[in-house]
Amino acid sequence: MLAKPKPKGPLIDFHQLAEDFKTIDPKDPGLWPLAPRVVTLLGFFLVIVGAAWWFGWSGQLEELDTQKVQEASLREDWLTKKNQSVNLDEYRRQLAEIDRSFGTLLKQLPNRSEMGDLLVDINKAAQGRGLSVELFKPGGETIKDFYAEVPITLNLIGGYHDIGAFTGDIAKLPRIVTLNDINLTTGPKEGVLVFKTTAKTFRYLDEEELAKKKKANKGAN
DSSP states (O other), X not given: OOOOOOOOOOSSOHXXXXXXXXXXXXXXXXXXXXXXXXXXXXXXXXXXHHHHIIIIIHHHHHHHHHHHHHHXXXXXXXXXXXXXXXXXXXXXXXXXXXXXXXXXXXXXXXXXXXXXXXXXXXXXXXXXXXXXEEEEEEOOOEEOSXXXXXXXXXXXXXXXXXXXXXXXXXXXXSSOEEEEEEEEEEOSSTTOEEXXXXXXXXXXXXXXXXXXXXXXXHHHO
């Protein structure tokens, strides 16, 4: 009869491992059994890895994350500047167009010495259309950034078409004049209207006035 095969033992003999750890001599690790030496080396390795993480790697990883965020910000800034440099010629063209447009508007603003002529032109425009000028009262100037605003209170009496023609004449003046707060009512006679408005014109400040304004602003600050 064939002998029965001997049953296989467990892959890990925990009893033997326990005996190996009980019999080790701390003073002579060279004679330790294999299992204690492996466990001890693995423990030392884990301690070294933990110490490296605590004292060095964690801070380096945080710094790496910070550098990644900074890199993304610099990359976005670079792309923005690159797009601006690609469109630099177009930006220059637009700036030159803005300068021309601003210069054209500035030329439509009279200087201080020309304001009297402009007021005469507005008065002549009303009389030229046969309107009766009941009130023509320039108000005080309001100083803005680089120009002054001059309001003129007007009360005119005349026919509907004459008033319409007057407003058209004002729009055609070489200087900027706007009509504000328009009030149109019936007049004392049939077919006659009373036209009340505040005409606003503008003049640019000369170098002396700009210097005074700048000095005043500095004093206020």
